[in-house]
Structures are given as structure tokens and as C-alpha cells.
Amino acid sequence: MAGAEEAGPFGPAGLLGGRYRLxxxxGSGGSGRTWQAHDELLGIRVVVKELQAPWTLTDAERxxxxxxxxxxxxxxxxxxxxxxxxxxxDLVADGPGLWTVMEFTEGRxxxxxxxxQGPLSTPEATRLATALLVAVQAAHEAMFVHGAVRPxxxxxxxxxxxxxxxxxxxxxxxDRGDDEPAALSGLVRRLDHLSPERIQGLGQRPASDLYGLGLTLYEAVEGVSPYRGTSPSVILAAxxxxxxxxxxxxxxxxxxIEALLRKDPAARPTIPQARRILNPSAPISHDAPSPFTSWGQAPAQAQAPAPAWAPDREEAHAYPPVLPASMPPPGATRRPPVTAAGGNGTLILTALLLLALVSVCVLLARPVLEYAGSLAAASFWPAVLSWTAFALGLLVLGHQVRATVRLEGSLHPVRSRLSLVPPPRWSAEEFAxxxxxAERAVDDSLLRVDQRLAAASPHPSRNGGTDA
Known part of the structure; x- marks a missing residue:
């Protein structure tokens, strides 16, 4: 341990803030070094991270x-x-730097x-998604946007x-970030984990955390980031x-993952909606999955924390509210889940009623059949069977339309699924x-990024990779 202490910035006997022994x-990154430390006052392990100001700042800006x-x-x-x-x-100001003291985590x-070890299995990734939804909801209920949901x-x-x-x-x-130093706004750890709204200069919002969750889950199951390239311009354009x-x-x-990675923040699901997509057959309850389960096992159930805040009128229009897992989105009516067993039961019951109706009609028409003779009877039964099959087909089609409307909330998915005609091709003028x-939007976004990078460093070439 002595060797490690000598490597620290405070010498062999130095304590950070008179309390934390490195x-x-x-590891180290663009924003500073990270150390495992020992809290001499409480006798516990902690993690301390150095916060380094951009080296281009003037004394006043610093x-x-x-x-x-x-x-x-x-x-x-x-x-x-x-x-x-x-x-x-804790926060420690020691010398020219600032250090944050965080809880020590044993894992990696x-x-x-x-x-x-490569990508996660489906059960592991499902448990990861469940736990991260709990974590993101906890952040939003504490009235803050995490801003860096990544692996x-x-x-x-x-x-x-x-x-x-x-x-x-x-x-x-x-918070629109008005008090954030301008030089800091251009520093980005991973370009491939930027949300579209942040690239466009619209700031962070709760939906941005859900986009980061989608990127994290994609990388967890596929092993690579969905947006990667040889230059920042290629990544941002993608x-x-x-x-x-x-x-x-x-x-x-x-x-x-597809729902979380939608370009429009308003089109992304809320946390309760994401839970329903993840597990459509789960009953609606006040319980939220707990992250305290063994890796690879099915998630347990724990009481979800109650919301600790409510947005004001202006903020409610800017950001979607964070709701408990049991509460539907505003203005929506709670619909019972469409299950396979319930749908099949309704279909069978309706078919039996239809067959009973056909049988009654046949019995009532029996005198007519006897009067018309054997020729009329021979032509009647094929017609009855044909119309019965046609009615059953309409019944199945109606059941599918009804189930789709209950799940999707509109008839648009029904039209897209029933249509056998491909969408019309773009003309050359429309394509151009x-x-x-699209090129103009990319150029505008890249110009804003270049301006931020130029403000952060006099050597923009240092930020030429995917890390900045």
C-alpha cells in the first residue's frame, strides 16, 4: 500500500482534505482521475474523483x-x-482541485x-433493463436528469x-443549463452516446435518459454501439x-430498444410504458422490480418509491411527468391487457353463437326445403357452408382489428399491417x-459542435476521435 500512496498526489503520508487516504x-478520463481511498474518520472504503477544469480557462472563467x-x-x-x-x-477542495467522494462499489x-466477456444473454439483458428503469425513475423522482446513462x-x-x-x-x-460554463458545454465523453436533442442544442430532459438507456441496452445485447464511425461528423449524422x-x-x-431510440423525445415511451413493453403480460401493480437479485435470476419485486416532486405549469409542458408504475399516461384510460387466453375464449364463444344461429335458421327453413325438393336442398347446403366460412373469416378479422386497436390505441397500425401494397417510391425531385x-441539418449541427469544441480547446485536432 505504501507504494500506492507514494504514487498519489499528496505524498506517502498525505490525506486528501485531512481525511481520505488514497x-x-x-482510472482516469477527460474530467480527472479516480482513486480508491480509505475514509480515516469512518473507517470505510470510498471512491474519490478529481474534477479538473478545462485548461483553456482564464482565471476569471476558472x-x-x-x-x-x-x-x-x-x-x-x-x-x-x-x-x-x-x-x-462529500466534496473536498484540496489545493487547486476539487474532489468528489462517492460510495465504493465492489464490482465493475x-x-x-x-x-x-462479450454481449449479455437475453435473461441478463432483461434484468439489466428492469434494474436501469428503476434507477432512471429514481433519478427523475429526485427531480434530476442523470445525463450520462451509458455502460x-x-x-x-x-x-x-x-x-x-x-x-x-x-x-x-x-434547468436549461444557463449557469453552466460555456467551455464545459463543448466537452463530450462519448459522441456516440449523444441524444439527437442534445446535438441540436435543445438541452437534456428526462426523455434523454431513456434514449441513453436504449443505447446502453443495444450495446449490451449486440456488443457494439449502434452509432459508430471514423469521424465525429459521421457519428453525429447517423x-x-x-x-x-x-x-x-x-x-x-x-x-x-427501438422505442427508446426514437429521434423525437416526445415519441419515446415513459418509464411505465417502457415497463409494459418489456413485460406486456405483467399485471399492473404498485410494485417496481428491485435491482437486488442475483445476476442472471429473475428480478424480484420491491415497493416503488413515491414521486417526490411535481413539475410546475411551465415545466409540465416542457417535460413529460414521471408517473408511478401503476399510473397510465395523462388522459389515457386504463385498458385490461389483451391476453391470448382471453382472446381465444371470446373467439370460441362468438363462433359457437354464430353456429347456433345458423342451425336455428336451417331448422326454420326446413319446410321450405321439403317443398322445394331435393334439388333445392342440394344447392342450399353448399351455400350455407360457404356463408358460414365467410362469416367466420370476418369474425377472425374483426378480432384481430379489435386486439390491435386495444394495444396500439389507433387504427393506423391496422391499416399498415393489412395493406399488401408497398409505400410509393420517392421521385427524383423528392429524394433530392x-x-x-438532411445534409443541411447535419451541417448546422456539426457547425454548433465545432464552435463548442473550438471554445473548449485551442487544439481541435485533439478531439478528432469518437472521444472528446
Whole structure:
């Protein structure tokens, strides 16, 4: 341990803030170094992370950045404790730097797990999705947007799955980031994990966390990020204009991932809707899945925390409200789930009633048949059977339309599924116009990104890769 201490920035006997002894480095990134440390006061292990201001700041700008970073850390440290979130304990100002003190987690990140062992199995990915929905809901109920839901911030600690809270990316719900230093807004850890709305300069919102969850689940089941390329411009253009590549391993998770990765934030599902997509047959209840289950086992049930906030009128129009798992979206009526058993029972009962009606009609028409003779009878029965088959076909079609309307909420999916005619092809003029509009949108977005990168560093070439 002595060697590790000598490697630390405070010397062999140095304590960070007079309390935390650095034990060993755990990594470093664009925003600073991370160490495992020992809290000499409480006798527990903690993690300390250095917050480094952008080196291009002037003295006045650095002072603004320090005040902003201190407010961010103090705010995140006051957030309610939740087992699905890694807690921030303390803020230490030692020398020229700031250090955050966080809860120590025994395990490793999802990114390290994917790098060592490859993609997750379907049961593991399903449990990951269930636990991360709990974590994201806990963040939103605490009235903050996580801002960095990605594999390197997902911790797998034995039978616990939790999200690391990054004070530099977390924002309060409704906060437009007006007090964020301009130099910091251009620093991005992973371009391929930016949401379309953030690329367009619209800021972060609760739906942005759900987009990050979709990217994380895609990478967990496929082993690679859906948006990757050789340059930042290629990556950003793909995020803005291209659907994610087809999935080959997602299986039952594919509908959820596709819904979470929609370009329009308003079109993404809420957390309760995402749970229903993940498990359509689950009964509606007040229970939320708990992350405290063994890795690979079915998730247990735990009481979901009650919402701790309600948005004001202006904020309610800007962001969708966070609802408990049992509450439907505003203005929606609760419909019973359409199950296979219930649908088949209704179909069989209706068919029996129809057959009984046909039998009664045949009995009533018996005198007519006797009068008309054998020739009329011979031609009547094929007609009865034909009309009966036709009626049963209409019955099956009506049942499918009714089930689709109950599940989708409109007739549009019915028309798209019943239509056998492919959509019309674009004309050359329409194709050129659409391409020009897409290129113009990409150019505008890249210009904004270049301006932010130029403001953050006098050497933009250093940010030429997928990490910035």
C-alpha cells in the first residue's frame, strides 16, 4: 500500500482534505482521475474523483467553473439515497482541485463486463433493463436528469445494479443549463452516446435518459454501439438521420430498444410504458422490480418509491411527468391487457353463437326445403357452408382489428399491417429535396459542435476521435 500512496498526489503520508487516504488509482478520463481511498474518520472504503477544469480557462472563467462545480457536487450530495444510484458523500477542495467522494462499489462497470466477456444473454439483458428503469425513475423522482446513462456508468456490484451519478452531467429537471460554463458545454465523453436533442442544442430532459438507456441496452445485447464511425461528423449524422442498425441478438428486447431510440423525445415511451413493453403480460401493480437479485435470476419485486416532486405549469409542458408504475399516461384510460387466453375464449364463444344461429335458421327453413325438393336442398347446403366460412373469416378479422386497436390505441397500425401494397417510391425531385434537407441539418449541427469544441480547446485536432 505504501507504494500506492507514494504514487498519489499528496505524498506517502498525505490525506486528501485531512481525511481520505488514497489507496490505488482506478482510472482516469477527460474530467480527472479516480482513486480508491480509505475514509480515516469512518473507517470505510470510498471512491474519490478529481474534477479538473478545462485548461483553456482564464482565471476569471476558472473561478466561475469552480463555483459551478461546487454547486453541482453539493446538490448531487443532497439527493435522496436510493439503492439503484451510487451516492455522492462529500466534496473536498484540496489545493487547486476539487474532489468528489462517492460510495465504493465492489464490482465493475458494464463496459468492463462487455469488454471481457462479450454481449449479455437475453435473461441478463432483461434484468439489466428492469434494474436501469428503476434507477432512471429514481433519478427523475429526485427531480434530476442523470445525463450520462451509458455502460461505463452502470455498476455491477454482485447482486446489485446501480448508476453512477456524475455531477458534471446531472441537471435538475427544468434547468436549461444557463449557469453552466460555456467551455464545459463543448466537452463530450462519448459522441456516440449523444441524444439527437442534445446535438441540436435543445438541452437534456428526462426523455434523454431513456434514449441513453436504449443505447446502453443495444450495446449490451449486440456488443457494439449502434452509432459508430471514423469521424465525429459521421457519428453525429447517423444519430440525427439514420435508424439504428438491425439487431440480431435482442430478441424480446428489440421492441423496447427501438422505442427508446426514437429521434423525437416526445415519441419515446415513459418509464411505465417502457415497463409494459418489456413485460406486456405483467399485471399492473404498485410494485417496481428491485435491482437486488442475483445476476442472471429473475428480478424480484420491491415497493416503488413515491414521486417526490411535481413539475410546475411551465415545466409540465416542457417535460413529460414521471408517473408511478401503476399510473397510465395523462388522459389515457386504463385498458385490461389483451391476453391470448382471453382472446381465444371470446373467439370460441362468438363462433359457437354464430353456429347456433345458423342451425336455428336451417331448422326454420326446413319446410321450405321439403317443398322445394331435393334439388333445392342440394344447392342450399353448399351455400350455407360457404356463408358460414365467410362469416367466420370476418369474425377472425374483426378480432384481430379489435386486439390491435386495444394495444396500439389507433387504427393506423391496422391499416399498415393489412395493406399488401408497398409505400410509393420517392421521385427524383423528392429524394433530392429530402437529401438536401438532411445534409443541411447535419451541417448546422456539426457547425454548433465545432464552435463548442473550438471554445473548449485551442487544439481541435485533439478531439478528432469518437472521444472528446
Amino acid at each position: 489507496v490505488r488509482p482506478m 473561478g466561475n467553473w469552480l463555483r459551478w462545480a461546487e454547486r453541482q457536487v453539493r446538490w448531487t450530495a443532497r439527493l435522496p439515497r436510493h439503492p439503484s444510484l451510487v451516492a455522492v458523500h 462497470s458494464l463496459a468492463a463486463r462487455l469488454e471481457d 461505463d456508468n452502470v455498476m455491477l456490484d454482485g447482486d446489485r445494479i446501480a448508476l453512477l451519478i456524475d455531477p458534471e452531467t446531472a441537471t435538475r429537471v427544468g 444519430i440525427l438521420n439514420e435508424p439504428p442498425p438491425p439487431m440480431g441478438r435482442a430478441r424480446s428486447l428489440e421492441p423496447l 429535396a429530402r437529401r438536401e434537407a
